[in-house]
Amino acid sequence: MAEPSLMLKEQDLPLLVDLYELAMAQAYWRSGMDGEAVFSLFFRKLPEHRNFILACGQQQVARVIESLRFTDENIRRLEALDRFEPGFLDWLRQWRFTGSIRALPEGTPVFPQEPLLEITAPVAQAQILESLVMNYVHLESTLASKAVRHVLAANGRPVVDFGMRRMHGLDSAWRGVRAYRVAGLAGTSNIQAGTDFGLPVKGTMAHSFVQACEDEMAAFRMYAELYPGTTLLVDTYDTRGAVRNIARWLRENPDVDIGGIRLDSGDLGEEARDCRQILDEAGLDHIRIMASGGLDEYQIDSLVAAGAPIDGFGVGTAIGVANDAPAIELAYKLTAYQGEPRMKKSTGKRSWPCPKQVFRQFDGSGRMQRDLIAEASEEGEGTPLLQPVMRDGHLVEGAIAPLEDQVDYARDAVAALPDQQKQLAPAAQAYPVNFSKSLEQKQAQTLERIAHLQEWNYRGQD
Structure with a gap:
């Protein structure tokens, strides 16, 4: 057996499925079941530490689906499993997505049961796409939802992504930066992703550079000469001593251009106050102070609330792995088949049938007030959120906004949230999400039909 490649390629994506998806697809093919189905992607409840989810990736995944093809290598691997009939493999060779997709705009705040x-x-x-769609949307929505909390906590101060080294895979580190940009982060240390997604690439130095040089000031002088306007990492040995030395050096050499200092350890609030005082007394009030070192949104919120003179934050692990809520219980469920409502009845996992639309209602000041989940065919009060992004297997021209517009949309959408949904602590009241009377009736009728079918099956067995 040949060694697998070190990185996945686009042509590998068709086999990024769970076995049961292809097994069911073969069963559909074998039995001639090719009716039109509607599948909905949603979650039943918010993670414990979230008041909303910032939906991200649900439009972008349509680009992946449009180009999805089973290659000869994909088919060879499936043949080797000895589970699939030759006719079905021939069907896969010709596979193209021919359906349609409606999705929320990138960066939409979303709540339980909303598609x-x-x-x-x-x-x-549609069945073949289940795991690919769920994985794609889950990653970006999880990371964007974590990142936006840091943006809210920083209260206007820039937050920069330093998380690549601890993220779960290189794909996460790359696509995560797109989610971070949608969520409002100000920069990233990840060069590839930053240049791909237009997020400013930012960074300072590591302690190893200071340690490798003859002494700390030699490191600072070298960096300042090479990178005018640089930010110096000052906590390798003695933070306050380093800042005093920098202040003395800059007073003696006013042409040297230093943009900021970075604190990465200790009591960040106390150290920031002391360093600010040292810099200000030396007439260096233009030098900014950046903080990093295991920060999360709670620590940032505490520092901001305490008035710590910190001008920006670098956050790594907390954002990169969404450490307090690393999973959203996304579900991908059949809601209609051949025009008939379908739903799941299981205890604790009952779903809602029918294709749907979400209508978002606002008050007179533009603040989000409530959402209504209705049938897709209904007219509802408010702004309809689900919009077509694919028809007949092709992207709808202009349906997916440029990334710059997605960033603006997400910023405005988050700003429109009720205040308690924007706080870090659990909201006292959940955001109101209601169901239309028509959809409630369809659920009741579908449950009744399921009950009748179950009763008929049981009698038939008797």
Whole structure:
């Protein structure tokens, strides 16, 4: 067996499925079940530490789906599993997504039971996409939802991503930066992702550079000469001593251009106050103070509330792995087949049937007031959020906004949230999400039909 490649390629994506998806697709194919199905992607409840989820990736995944193809290598691997019939493998060779997708705009705050996207397609096509769609949207929504909390906590101060080294895989580190930009982060240390997604690339130095040089000031002088306007890392040995030395050096050499200092350890609030005083007394009030070192949104919120003179924050692990809520319980469920409502009845996991629309209602000041989940065919009060991004297997021209517009949309959408949904602590009241009377009736009718079918099956067995 040949060694696998070190990185996944685009042509590998068709096999990034759970076995049961292809097994079910073969069963649909074998039985001639090719009716139109509607699948909805949603979550049933918020993670414990979230008042909303910032939906991200649900439009972008349509770009992946449009180009998805089973290659000869994909088919060879499936043949080796000895589970699939030759006719079905021939069907996969010709596989193209021919359906449609409606999705929320990138950067939309979303709540339980609201579809992030809905896929309408022949049932086997839609089934094959389940794990790929869920993984893609889950990653970006989880990271964006964590990142936006840091942006809110920083209260206007820039937050920079330093998380690549501890993230769960290189794909996460790359696509996460797109989510961070949508969420409002000001920069990233990740060069590839930053240049790909237009997020400013930022960074300072590591302690190893200071340690490798003859002494601390030699390191500072070298960096300042090479990188005018640089930020110096001052806590390798003695933070306050380093800042005093910098102040003395800059007074004696006013042409030297230092933009800021970075604190990475200790009591950041206390150290920032002392360093600010040292710099200000030396007439260096233009030099900014940046803080990093295991920060999360709670620590940032505490520092801001205490008035710590910190001008920006670098955050790594907390954002990169969404440490307090690393998972959203996304579900991908069949809601209609051949025009008939479908739903799951299981205890604790009952779903809502039918294709849907989410209508967002605002008060007179533009603040979000409530949402209404209705049938897709209904007219509701408010702004309809689900919009077509694919038709007949092709992207709808202009449906996916440029990334710059997505960033603006997300910023405005988060600003419109009620204040208690924007706080870090659990909201005293959940954001109001209601269901239309028509959708409630459809659920009741579908439950009744399921009950009748179950009763008929039980009698038939007797």
